[in-house]
Structures are given as C-alpha cells and as structure tokens.
Amino acid sequence: MESSVWDDMDRVMGQMFIMGFDGTEVTPQIKILIEKHHLGTILLTAKNLKSAEQTTKLVLHLQTIAHEAGHPVPLAIGLDQENGGVNSLFDETYIRQFPSAMGVAATGSTDMAYDIAKATGQELSAVGINWIMGPCLDVLTNVKNQPLGVRSMGDDPEEVSKFGVAFMKGFKDAGLATCGKHFPSYGNLEFLGSSLDVPIITDSLEQLSLSALVPFRNAISHGVDGMMVGGCAMSSAGVNVMHACLSEQVVDNLLRDDLGFDGVVMSECLEMEALSQNIGVGGGTVMAVNAGCDLVLLCRLFSVQQEAIKYLKLGYEDGAISGERIRKSLKRVLDLKATCTSWDKALNPPGISSLSTLQPSHTKLSAEAYSASITVVRDKDRLLPLSNILDSEEEILLLTPLVKPLPASALSKGPAAGSIVSPGLGTPWGKNVSLMSGENVFRELGRSIARKRKGRVLHTSYTAHGVRPSHENLINRSSAIIVVTAEANRNLYQNGFTKHAAMICKSQLVRGTERREKPMVVVSVSSPYDFALDTSIGTYICTYDFTETALQTLVEVLFGDLSPTGGLPGTLSHNQRHQHTKQHWLVETFDGDRDAKPLDDLLQTIEQEGPVNQRSELFGCSSSTFLLHNSGIEESHYVVRNSSTGSLLGFCCTYFFKSTATGVVGAILVDPDRRKLSIGHSLHSRAVRNLLHRGDVKRFQLGSKLPGVFLGIPTDNTVERKRLRRWFGSMGWKTALSRPVCSMILKELSTWSAPEKISRSMQQAEVEFELVHGRQYAGSIVEHIKTSSRQGVTEVYQLALADESSCGVIRAKKPKEGMVLGTVVLCSPDASWAEALPALKDTNDITWAISSPVISPSVGEYSTLLQGLILLGIRQVKQQQADAVLLDCVDGDGHFDSLSAMGFTVLHNFEEVSCDADSMSVPA
Numbered sequence: 001m002e003s004s005v006w007d008d009m010d011r012v013m014g015q016m017f018i019m020g021f022d023g024t025e026v027t028p029q030i031k032i033l034i035e036k037h038h039l040g041t042i043l044l045t046a047k048n049l050k051s052a053e054q055t056t057k058l059v060l061h062l063q064t065i066a067h068e069a070g071h072p073v074p075l076a077i078g079l080d081q082e083n084g085g086v087n088s089l090f091d092e093t094y095i096r097q098f099p100s101a102m103g104v105a106a107t108g109s110t111d112m113a114y115d116i117a118k119a120t121g122q123e124l125s126a127v128g129i130n131w132i133m134g135p136c137l138d139v140l141t142n143v144k145n146q147p148l149g150v151r152s153m154g155d156d157p158e159e160v161s162k163f164g165v166a167f168m169k170g171f172k173d174a175g176l177a178t179c180g181k182h183f184p185s186y187g188n189l190e191f192l193g194s195s196l197d198v199p200i201i202t203d204s205l206e207q208l209s210l211s212a213l214v215p216f217r218n219a220i221s222h223g224v225d226g227m228m229v230g231g232c233a234m235s236s237a238g239v240n241v242m243h244a245c246l247s248e249q250v251v252d253n254l255l256r257d258d259l260g261f262d263g264v265v266m267s268e269c270l271e272m273e274a275l276s277q278n279i280g281v282g283g284g285t286v287m288a289v290n291a292g293c294d295l296v297l298l299c300r301l302f303s304v305q306q307e308a309i310k311y312l313k314l315g316y317e318d319g320a321i322s323g324e325r326i327r328k329s330l331k332r333v334l335d336l337k338a339t340c341t342s343w344d345k346a347l348n349p350p351g352i353s354s355l356s357t358l359q360p361s362h363t364k365l366s367a368e369a370y371s372a373s374i375t376v377v378r379d380k381d382r383l384l385p386l387s388n389i390l391d392s393e394e395e396i397l398l399l400t401p402l403v404k405p406l407p408a409s410a411l412s413k414g415p416a417a418g419s420i421v422s423p424g425l426g427t428p429w430g431k432n433v434s435l436m437s438g439e440n441v442f443r444e445l446g447r448s449i450a451r452k453r454k455g456r457v458l459h460t461s462y463t464a465h466g467v468r469p470s471h472e473n474l475i476n477r478s479s480a481i482i483v484v485t486a487e488a489n490r491n492l493y494q495n496g497f498t499k500h501a502a503m504i505c506k507s508q509l510v511r512g513t514e515r516r517e518k519p520m521v522v523v524s525v526s527s528p529y530d531f532a533l534d535t536s537i538g539t540y541i542c543t544y545d546f547t548e549t550a551l552q553t554l555v556e557v558l559f560g561d562l563s564p565t566g567g568l569p570g571t572l573s574h575n576q577r578h579q580h581t582k583q584h585w586l587v588e589t590f591d592g593d594r595d596a597k598p599l600d601d602l603l604q605t606i607e608q609e610g611p612v613n614q615r616s617e618l619f620g621c622s623s624s625t626f627l628l629h630n631s632g633i634e635e636s637h638y639v640v641r642n643s644s645t646g647s648l649l650g651f652c653c654t655y656f657f658k659s660t661a662t663g664v665v666g667a668i669l670v671d672p673d674r675r676k677l678s679i680g681h682s683l684h685s686r687a688v689r690n691l692l693h694r695g696d697v698k699r700f701q702l703g704s705k706l707p708g709v710f711l712g713i714p715t716d717n718t719v720e721r722k723r724l725r726r727w728f729g730s731m732g733w734k735t736a737l738s739r740p741v742c743s744m745i746l747k748e749l750s751t752w753s754a755p756e757k758i759s760r761s762m763q764q765a766e767v768e769f770e771l772v773h774g775r776q777y778a779g780s781i782v783e784h785i786k787t788s789s790r791q792g793v794t795e796v797y798q799l800a801l802a803d804e805s806s807c808g809v810i811r812a813k814k815p816k817e818g819m820v821l822g823t824v825v826l827c828s829p830d831a832s833w834a835e836a837l838p839a840l841k842d843t844n845d846i847t848w849a850i851s852s853p854v855i856s857p858s859v860g861e862y863s864t865l866l867q868g869l870i871l872l873g874i875r876q877v878k879q880q881q882a883d884a885v886l887l888d889c890v891d892g893d894g895h896f897d898s899l900s901a902m903g904f905t906v907l908h909n910f911e912e913v914s915c916d917a918d919s920m921s922v923p924a
Contacts (some may be wrong), residue, residue: 002170003621005072012326013312014038015333018078018266020299024050026061029302030423034062037309041076041295044129045088052094052127052793058352059128063346073337074346076177078131081120084150084545085526094355095123096284096362099373101136102528103544105163105508105569107372111356113166116369119362121174126358128349130340131177133168133228137215138187140570141203141598143529143736148186150526150544154570155187155736157214162214165222172223177340179226179266180219183255184244185212188231198243198274204236205254207722213259220261225336227261229293231268231275243268246284251292264332266295271304276681282311289321294329370553373544375528375566380538383519386480387452390519393480394902398459399471399501400442401494403546420471441483442484448555449482454706457800463801466860467500474503480519480855482558486546495530498522500857502537503787509712514611523554533737534570535699535916536789542568571729571736585682590637590651592627598641602669609672617714617908620841625707626653626666628836632795633657633706638678638686649674652683654691655706659794660700663691664915667710684731688920700920702733702913703741705792711741712912721911728913732921738911742893743839744904745847746874747884752903754871762868767821768813769872773804781809783788784820788854791914796825796852799833806831808870812865816884821859824869825851837888839907850874852889863898871904 006012018041021030033039043061049055059077063624066075080088084100098104098116105115117135124132138148140155154159155179164180171178185208189199203212216227229245241247245267267288270281279287281298285308288296296312298305315321324483376384383389386396446459459476473480483501487496501520521539524530525546533536541557541564543550556562590599598621607616628635628711633655640650665687670679691697703712713728713735715721729735746752778801785797800807812822827833827849831838840847849874855862870887877885887904890896896906 006327006330009316009323009326010313011038011072011632012330013309013316015040015244015306016295016312016326016329017041017308018043018295018297019305020045020048021302022047022300024048024054024058024907025106026065028307030062031065031613033305034065034071034075035304038069038074039072039073041074041078041131043078043133043297043299044060045080045299046090049089051612052089052091052123052355054351055089055129057491058128060347060349063128067343067347073334074130074341074343076131076333076337076341077129078133078179079124079129080133081129082134082151083116083120083138085547085892086151089124089127089129091623094359096359096366097547097549097686098366099369099550100150100545101153101163101167102569103161103373103550104369105153106166106375106528106542106544107369108567109372110162110166112369112372113163114170115365117167117170118174119170119313119358119365121171121176121359123355123362125175126354128346128351128352129176130346131180131226131336132171133179134171135164135178135180135219136182137161137164137180137219138182139212139215140736141185141188141211143489143527147189147490150528152187152491155572156570157211159570161215161218164219164450168219168222168224172225175227177336179228179264180216180224182230182232182268183216183227184208184230184234184250185216186232187212189232192484198233198278200233200235201244202236203722204300205239207236210726216255217259220259220263224261225339226264226266226295227255228266228297229255229268231272243279243284243287245293246275246287246291248291252524254884256292261628262332264294264329264336265292267293267297269297269299270308271299271301274366276304281307282314284308285311286315286320288914289315289325289329294332309333315533326801356924366549367553370549371556371562373566374550374553374562374564375544375568376557377528377540377566377568378535378538379544380535380540381517381519383480383521383539385558386519388520390480392454395456395458395477396449396453396480397474397478398442398446398457398482398484398486399497400445400459400461401486401491401497402461402463403441426803441546442551445484445551445555452555452559462494462497464492466497467504467858471501472504475501475518475632476508478518480521481505482521482523484523484525484546485530486524486526488524489527496857498531498537503857521558522750525550525554527573528568529737532568533734533915533919542566571734578747585640585649585677585679586684587638587640587686590639590653592623594646595639595641595648595651596623598646599626599639599651602648602651602671606672612722614716615908617710618838620838621709622835625709625838628833629728630654630708630795630799631823632708632798636687636690637833638683640683650679650683652687653707654687655696655704656691656694657791657795660736660789660791661696662701662791662914663694663697663699664701664704664791666704666707681731682725688732692917692920697917699791700915700917702789703910705790705889706795706833707838708743709838710847710910711743711889711908712910713738715740715909715911722766725911732919733913734915734919735911735913737915738913740909741912742890742892742896742909744890744899745839745884745907746887747845749874749878749883749885752874752878754874755901755903758871758902761864762871763852765864765868766815767865767868768815769810769868770813771808771810771826771872771876773801773808775801775804777801777809777811777852780820781823782812784823785852785854787857790852793852793854797823799831800825800827802849803832806834810869810875820856821853822853822865822869824853824873826850826873827851828880837886839888846881847884847886848877848880848882849886849888851887867898870899874902 083098234241244250450457505518505520528542610616650670655664806828808826
C-alpha cells in the first residue's frame, strides 16, 4: 500500500463503500460517486443487466471511469449469481443455468458443486465481474417460514460446510473473490410482521456455535475473502443486538476474535427500512464502521449514498471513528482486490469470445447437474413413468400456482400481461393459447408435456380461492393429475389445494369399475420441504427451482427418459446421530401393579424440578393419565427401574392408533438426577423397535392428542427446546420439519363476551350450528372426520359419542343440503376420558375442553367457521357454569391469531414431529 497515494482520507474512505445504482447504463450519479467520492466497490443487480454483451460494456465503462479518475486500484465489482432462481445475470445464449444451492446439494457431489461454481465464476469473470456474493452458508435449522429456501444448502451444518467450501474453491479457481453470507445466519429467523420489525435470531451464541456457525468457521479456515453480516436482530442469553451488522459484539468480537476472520466484512444494505427508519443511514454508517465493517452497503438511492459518505467523514473528523480503524479497513479491501483484479484485467475483459468458447462444456455440465439433482422422494404406487399407466388417448391435467416469474428464466418471457383467459377453462395446449401472466412461468412446462402426449394436456392455475368447481370438473375429466407447488410451507393455500385435490383423486374410480385412485403426482419446484414427510402424497418429486432447464428435466423424469438420482439434502436423507459411547439400560415393560406408584413419584419429581415461573406440562398428571384402555388404541409402555428400590429412573409411553396406522411416542420421562446417562436413549430405542416390529405402522409421530400431555416437543423453554430438538434429531426424527401446535385456555367465562365482529360474522354466515349427543349421530360425523388424517381425532370423536352424558359434538351444516362442514368435541371434566387431558386440572377453576376441530377441505373461510364452532362451544360451556374452557390442540401456524382474538391465551407450546415409517430406524 503506497502511503503517498493513500494520504488523502477522502480517497481512503471511498474504498469503504459498496454501492449500487438503477439503470443498464452508467448514470450521472454513479459517475459522481466514482470520480468525486472515490467509490471503490460497486454491486450490480438484475436491474443493471440485460445480456452478457451489455454487462461487459457496462463493467468496462465503470472501470474506465475509475481509471481516468486516478483510482490507484480497479473497482471491485460484485454480483449475486447463486443459480437456481437467484441470478442477476441471465443470457439465453452465453450464460448457463445451473441448479440452486440446495439443488446442487441434492446431487450429493462436492465435485459437481466445485465444477458448477468454477463454471459460474468463469462466466462472470469473462464479463468483468471480479467478486461474487457467495457462497450462501446459512443452515436451515428451522425450515418452516424461512425465506431463504433453496438458496441454502440444507439443514445439516456439516453438509452445508462441505458444499460451501467446494463452491468457494470453484469461485476462487475461476479468479473471483468470494463472500460468505449471511453471518451469523438467516436459517432460523423469527418474523414479527411489520417492515419496520427486524427479523430476530433467538439462538444463543452457544447454540449458534454448534450449528449455524459451523459453515462460516470452515469457510474462514479455507480462506473466504469476504463476509456479509446480516441486518437481523439477536436476542438470547448473553447477546441482545438490534442489527447484527452494526454490533461490535457480532462483528469484532464474534466474527473476528472468536472465529478468527481477518478478511473484508460487508454490512447489510443500510437502506433497508427497518434500519434506516429506526437508526438512520448516517448514524448506521458510523455504527457499522465502529462495529468492524470494512464495506458499508447502500444499494440504490443517490441521496442516501451521499448521506452515508457525509456521515463517515463527520465521524472521522469528530473523532468518533479513528484513523487507525479506517486504515485497517483500507488494507483489507486492497488485499481482497489484489486477489481478484488488476488494471490490466479490469480494462480487458474477455467478453463474448471467451463465453463462446466456454458454452459447449458449460451446457453439458448444466444438463448433467439438473439430471443429478432432480429427486423422486416417493413413488409409492409406481406411477412413474406416466407413459406406463396412461393410454395414448387419455388426458393429463396440469395444475400450477400463480408465481412471480424468475428473472433467470426464459419462461418469464411469455405473452403480455394483458393476454388473459379464465383460469378455470383448462385450455388444451395448441395454437392461439392465451394464459394469465402468472401462468407464463409454467407455460413451456405444459407445452413440453403436450409434446409427449400428442396435445392431450389440460393446464390451469390455482389460487388462494382453493379448489373451484372448474377444477373439480377438470379433475373428473382427466386420467392423471400433476399438481405443482412452490414454497407451500409459506404459501399455505398451495398445501390446502393439493390436499383437497388428493382427496378428490382418492375418491375417483378409473378404468371402468376397477377400484384405483386417480393417479396424482405432486411436484415441488422450490423447497423440498413442502410435502417431504407427508406420505398422504404418494408420488412426490422435487426440482429445487422452476427455471426452464429444471422443468425440462422434470418432463424427462415424468415420461421415463431420465432415471433421477438426486437425494433430499441434509437430515431429510440421513439421520444425524451423536457418536459418543452410550450405556445400554435394561428396559422392562410397564407393570401397572408394580410401577404405578413409582411413576406417580417420578412425575412429581420432574414437575418440581421445572422452572419456578413456568407451569409444567405434567401438572395434573398421574400414572393413569397414560393408560387409555381404548379398543382403537394399542398401548405399550416401558420403564427403566432400580430393581432394588423399585423406583423408576425413566418411563416411555407408546401407542398405536389403528384408525391412522400411526405409531406414537407420547412421552419419554427421565429422573432429573439420572439424565445424560443414556436412559432416554435406551427407552426410545426399545419403543421404536417394538413399533417397527409390528409391521403395520405407516407413520410415526412424536407427541399425542391422547393422552394430551405432550403434543410434541415442549417449546415453552427456549433453551430446553433447542436441547430436545437436537436430542430427538440424533434419534432419527426429522425435527427440521416440526409443526407448531399449542394448547390454549380462555378464563373468567362469567365476564367474557364474544367479540362483536365475530358475532356479526356468525349471524351473516349461511351455516347452521347444532349440539348433538350420542351414537345415533355417528354416521354423518364419522364420514365427515375422514377428511382429517390427524392422529387421535377419530378416537376422540368415538369417545365423545359414547359418553353422551358428559360430552357432545357441535356440527356446522349447510342449511339446505345438510352437508356437515365442520365439527368440534365438547368434553366436561366428568367425562370418562378427561383423565387423559391433564390440562383440565391445570387450574383451580371448573374447566371444560373443546377438542379436535375438523373443517371440510371444501370450506373457503376456514378461520371463520372454526371461530363459529368454538363460539358455540363456549356458549354451551358457559351454560354449564364453567369458569374456563380449554382448547387441547391448536395448529400454531395457522389459527393462533383468530383464536387469540376471541380471548384465548397459550397454555403450552409444542412442536409436533412426524415421519414416514419407512424413514424411521432404531438408533444404534
């Protein structure tokens, strides 16, 4: 670093910014930033780039301006090019499309990851880009509702590390500098809703170190050049940070001191609304630099960029930022530039001639990558290839969601947005076809299928309005159905539509009177987590993105031209297990006469050991709580005991629900003084082994409605939740796909009144509600609850109908047709099965339970009908002079808000975990 060149502090501070601009040509504003303010790094995005040729010219123009302005070193020019759906540069002729990060992980090959990264890097280097914003090193420790999706390589820290390092090496060998992101992790964020609310990481530093930080640590040890620190908040024991990239505790202490990173640290964009509105760009700039950031990112607004430059200078002049601190950043930035650029390289980009040379090998690599990536998760009924089960004259129906086109796909270039036809028409593919603009994404998919079927393909879209009569007509008309989903976990209407379509297909007869479900294939074109563990979807394929190349590969799989070899990434495909030495305890079958009293003692001990200010899930439990004595449920319970004293060291209860063929582990309890001695491991192994040996178990579930003690992994205590998730993950459970559930309670019924809005909605609803008792109503109710596959639901209704003096069922029906639309169960504390709901005793008040709501999939306003059923239940309970009402099991990801609006509060939170029996094994 020549000291005379860098004596000008304005020139030095210009190297501490990375900025973007709007437009596909050099603007006056970006020219001012380079010439007057000595801007040293530029981030280009899709809004700047039209083609490979235009990009080469734009980058060269930017570098030429810097050179003529006297910059001592070239500009670092960065770009996001993650492949899959996140490509800033797309050119059908010269830039090849490769699978997303998770799609590459699905190939199982780090050599493939290296080759793809190197190919991507070579193409970017050819157009003059010298810094790639990658690899993405986030671990999806919670796959639900996480926006990263397939941009991550999965939920296994070691696997993400392995592929992350392979990507990084490929980029470097192509001549690019690298930038790991998004430190400390965007893989388990909690979102509060408002744009002014910052997403929050609630993991402790210790928890992060064990999982999320593993890929970052490995990338640092392998020489990653830069690191982007996110703008998320952190809130847990030992750390309370509003914006990670503005925190010295995160950047200087955690990233630099603890992990040993001495490369370039880049902030999140300070123009993000939550940051600019809460702190301000000027103050944020000073805070970012003092926290340890070397580059401050400002993506587009010239006025904001000027403000940031002004405040950095003010901070230096006022002594808020030291000269030593600024020069440390300068050195790091110059060291990074030395690895990826020089004036000779910057002013002579290879351009189109180099891309033409690379094109044949990269085209071949792209095809190989997609062929190795696409994954057939299940094909239980052997529907694939479709050509084997369909006659030539039979029609296929393609049902696709309306999604935003990917900028990295030629599929986004379809008919004009004004070219519209009703989505319910199911137009066959042929000449003069018009589609809604949202359908353009899958237009070529339909045409590719049509070419295989000689035109016998129908295609229509679906929306949040659900299955419409037009959809049912098309399903009835077609001989096979293909349903496409894209992030159904975050777009719940897709999940509901798919399940409803599956139910219709299950009720259909095909080929005369032969009883066979109508074939249905579900294709996830984004996150594989949509239906990965939902075995009610018998044939399930994952493509990991919906670019043209991915969808063309899908067609080859559907019709047998390609045998897929991809596998689900992370813990979906293999069980993580701790490899430490375990003791093997003698596990005995529970003997009621011998073990009931010791079990009561164990329950009391565990309850008393819990946090003082936290209500235990075991409050109100006794040994009889776990003994159901129900003809529809087979139960087997196990103990580890001290044979000398007779005391229990551990207890495990298991159930087999005949109606759903579900094997359930309802509870594993271990004496607090005997934990970490493998007692739980021994109990779990015996329980799972015995369930597997039955041979008729189709599904496993962790947590149970009956008995309603633990609905899943308890999550009221955040630290304990993380520990239990890791432990059950090591036992083979797919905890990354857990489903939030909770119990809720409404107290002080004597003073409670229904919210006016809900009462008014009920009056306007064209639905009749009635309370019925006894087995004479079983026919319509049992038929209705068949629409629910939830474990325990059938048994709860059977118990309620058999106990008409203490229980009842509230039905919602269509006034004229009499069709049952929804039901809930009412249970008094005197019911024969109330012992299995210990939460009824979880209060000093007289409490009734409302249980097991089942709403028909045909109902559009699910929450409204649910509120109506529960409202009628509350009114009935009030008439019985009760003080409180319990909701024993509520889905936490869909209905919490509507029930909170009625006055319910959460009693206990859980995460229900379930999986296909074929994926469960006995831990070693």
